[in-house]
Amino acid sequence: MSKIPRYMDVxxxxxxxxxxxxxxxxxxxxxxxxxxxxxNVSRTTIRKxxxxxxxxxxxxxxxxxxxxxxxxxxxxxxxxVTSITETLRNRGYEIEVKxxxxxxxxxxxxxxxxxxxxxxxxxxxxxxxxxxxxxxTAMVENFMSMDKAKGIDQRAHxxxxxxxxLEAEYGHHIDSGKDIISAKSADFIESQLLDTKQNAALITIxxxxxxxxxxxxxxxxxxxxxKYQLELALVGRRS
Amino acid sequence: MSKIPRYMDVxxxxxxxxxxxxxxxxxxxxxxxxxxxxxNVSRTTIRKxxxxxxxxxxxxxxxxxxxxxxxxxxxxxxxxVTSITETLRNRGYEIEVKxxxxxxxxxxxxxxxxxxxxxxxxxxxxxxxxxxxxxxTAMVENFMSMDKAKGIDQRAHxxxxxxxxLEAEYGHHIDSGKDIISAKSADFIESQLLDTKQNAALITIxxxxxxxxxxxxxxxxxxxxxKYQLELALVGRRS
DNA sequence: AAGTGGTCTAGACCACGAA
DNA sequence: TCGTGGTCTAGACCACTTA
Numbered sequence: 256m257s258k259i260p261r262y263m264d265v266x267x268x269x270x271x272x273x274x275x276x277x278x279x280x281x282x283x284x285x286x287x288x289x290x291x292x293x294x295n296v297s298r299t300t301i302r303k304x305x306x307x308x309x310x311x312x313x314x315x316x317x318x319x320x321x322x323x324x325x326x327x328x329x330x331x332x333x334x335x336v337t338s339i340t341e342t343l344r345n346r347g348y349e350i351e352v353k354x355x356x357x358x359x360x361x362x363x364x365x366x367x368x369x370x371x372x373x374x375x376x377x378x379x380x381x382x383x384x385x386x387x388x389x390x391x392t393a394m395v396e397n398f399m400s401m402d403k404a405k406g407i408d409q410r411a412h413x414x415x416x417x418x419x420x421l422e423a424e425y426g427h428h429i430d431s432g433k434d435i436i437s438a439k440s441a442d443f444i445e446s447q448l449l450d451t452k453q454n455a456a457l458i459t460i461x462x463x464x465x466x467x468x469x470x471x472x473x474x475x476x477x478x479x480x481x482k483y484q485l486e487l488a489l490v491g492r493r494s
Numbered sequence: 495m496s497k498i499p500r501y502m503d504v505x506x507x508x509x510x511x512x513x514x515x516x517x518x519x520x521x522x523x524x525x526x527x528x529x530x531x532x533x534n535v536s537r538t539t540i541r542k543x544x545x546x547x548x549x550x551x552x553x554x555x556x557x558x559x560x561x562x563x564x565x566x567x568x569x570x571x572x573x574x575v576t577s578i579t580e581t582l583r584n585r586g587y588e589i590e591v592k593x594x595x596x597x598x599x600x601x602x603x604x605x606x607x608x609x610x611x612x613x614x615x616x617x618x619x620x621x622x623x624x625x626x627x628x629x630x631t632a633m634v635e636n637f638m639s640m641d642k643a644k645g646i647d648q649r650a651h652x653x654x655x656x657x658x659x660l661e662a663e664y665g666h667h668i669d670s671g672k673d674i675i676s677a678k679s680a681d682f683i684e685s686q687l688l689d690t691k692q693n694a695a696l697i698t699i700x701x702x703x704x705x706x707x708x709x710x711x712x713x714x715x716x717x718x719x720x721k722y723q724l725e726l727a728l729v730g731r732r733s
Numbered sequence: 734a735a736g737t738g739g740t741c742t743a744g745a746c747c748a749c750g751a752a
Numbered sequence: 753t754c755g756t757g758g759t760c761t762a763g764a765c766c767a768c769t770t771a
Contacts, residue, residue, distance in 0.1 A: 258766085258767085260739080260740060260741090261740080261741075262740080262741090286755080286756065286757080287756080287757065288755095288756090296741080296742085297741060297742045297743065297744090298742090298743085298744095299538075299740090299741065299742070299743095300740080300741065300742085302757090302758090303740090303741095307730065310729065312672065315707050316707055316757070317706055317707035317708070317749085317750075317756085317757080318706060318707075318748065318749050318750075318756070318757045318758060319748075319749035319750035319751075319755080319756050319757065320707070320749080320750055320751080320755095320756065320757080321750095321755095321756060321757080322756090322757080323707075334573070334726075334727075334728060334729055335728055335729065335730050335731060336728045336730070336731040337731075418731070428731070429731045430730060430731060431727070431728060431729055431730065432727075432728035433551065433572075433725070433726065433727055433728065434724075434725070434726040434727075434728060435723050435724070435725050435726075436675060436697075436723060436724040436725075436726060437697065437719050437722070437723040437724070438677035438695040438696065438697045438719035439695045439719060440679065440693060440694065440695045454679060454693040455679065456677040456678045456679045456695050456696070457677065457695070458675075458676065458677045462728075467556055467557060467768075467769095468554050468555055468556035468557075468559070469556070480676050480677035480678060483676070484674050484675060484676040485673075485674070485675040485676070486672070486673070486674050486675075487573075487672065487673040487674075487675060487726065488573075488670070488671075488672055488673075489573060489574055489575045489670055489671035489672065489673060489701075490549065490573055490574065490670055491546065491574050491575070491669060491670065492574060492575040492576075492657070492667070492668045492669060497747085497748080497759095499758080499759060499760090500759080500760075501759080501760090525736080525737065525738080526737080526738065527736095527737090535760075535761085536760060536761045536762065536763090537761090537762085537763095538759090538760065538761075538762095539759080539760065539761085541738090541739090542759090542760095555738070556737085556738080556768085556769080557737070557738045557739060557767065557768050557769075558736080558737050558738065558767070558768035558769035558770075559736095559737065559738080559768080559769055559770080560736095560737060560738080560769095561737090561738080706749080706750095
């Protein structure tokens with residue numbers, strides 16, 4: 256039984272009200288003062304909850320005016336550790352996972368560095384192809400220490416969402432991550448697996464996920480650019 | 495004369511200490527309590543400053559352990575409204591801007607929607623190619639209302655960094671933004687302008703920048719994937 | 734057990750937008 | 753002018769890491 260912070264309750268409740276249409280697009284949320292009373296928490300807590308809604312693209316805040324619900328259907332789940340599977344599912348696609356395969360490999364230099372473990376340590380290597388509405392859309396690989404998910408190689412068939420599986424079965428609550436995003440042209444193998452022309456544009460994402468500041472997984476995703484885009488909220492300006 | 499929040503001073507100071515090597519990679523920052531005393535501010539203010547350092551990839555925080563400086567050379571300027579020019583410059587490239595050209599066009603549907611103005615309004619359209627160490631690396635277009643930057647079309651030659659120019663000359667302090675990121679294969683024109691093969695992979699970014707919740711610019715960037723990658727911090731997990 | 738960051742409160746004053 | 757969000761304080765208690 257993990258303790259849930261109050262700002263999370265407030266965040267969850269506000270998000271539910273927005274998604275259910277209690278607060279419609281264009282409506283203003285109650286003022287921070289009103290929300291304090293409604294949820295019986297301090298303003299700090301309210302503001303922390305609202306901050307998450309901003310980062311996920313649900314609301315737009317203007318000093319002196321208020322906090323307004325914006326069109327979130329096209330811009331949800333920004334800036335959070337969300338798997339491609341989850342994102343595509345949220346966008347309304349029917350998802351299948353194909354060719355899931357788990358083996359044990361020795362950590363290469365880059366992978367070891369990202370996971371902060373010694374080179375050549377044995378680690379799990381999970382591979383699969385994601386289909387959205389029957390169309391091959393992404394190839395995903397995950398690397399992680401064996402002691403973090405003992406026996407996962409025997410349970411490949413049980414996995415539908417990798418992060419959810421780690422959370423439900425192994426108790427790993429991912430709390431942050433880092434992505435490096437670029438693009439490449441499909442080589443022969445990629446074009447076969449993703450059913451594209453050779454040289455088709457692909458988005459590549461390299462991600463490290465963290466639990467309390469310690470690396471949990473290193474993930475490589477390769478996605479058909481004609482089927483996917485990333486959305487991202489930028490906070491502040493640094494010159 | 496705009497008022498600078500204290501957390502910004504703390505943030506700037508800490509970042510300067512990190513970049514100058516006063517706090518080296520692997521070192522721990524002083525504890526939040528010590529920083530309170532050092533800067534004579536409350537813990538809330540310290541934490542807000544440190545939050546920015548986390549988002550920019552300078553530090554890694556672990557409850558019960560401390561706040562540790564991490565290798566920031568490869569992962570700086572995450573999650574902030576930073577122009578490609580600024581990012582490349584920070585990475586040590588020598589930047590030139592070529593073929594800068596400003597005209598007035600009528601806002602098309604998508605552009606008008608992003609800028610929250612009526613369709614067919616006259617707007618400025620700024621175009622240019624960015625060279626890094628002499629190599630064409632990105633094509634950038636900016637769209638913005640004419641009343642936000644009157645006469646900018648007469649001053650094309652003065653612009654080196656677009657956001658800095660808007661800030662310095664017109665007093666627009668961008669405080670947030672939204673990106674939509676994808677990829678595409680270079681068409682003929684793009685391959686000519688960026689000096690690549692046709693079908694080379696390009697990263698595309700569509701961005702809206704905001705000042706106090708109101709749109710200021712809509713920007714389209716097209717970047718050679720072999721010359722650039724985006725780095726991104728993910729906060730929290732939403733399932 | 735000691736020390737770190739994580740959460741939270743109840744107030745205060747300031748800056749901006751709208752009427 | 754008034755009401756909104758933006759900044760800030762000085763405390764308190766909790767959860768995690770390390771020894």
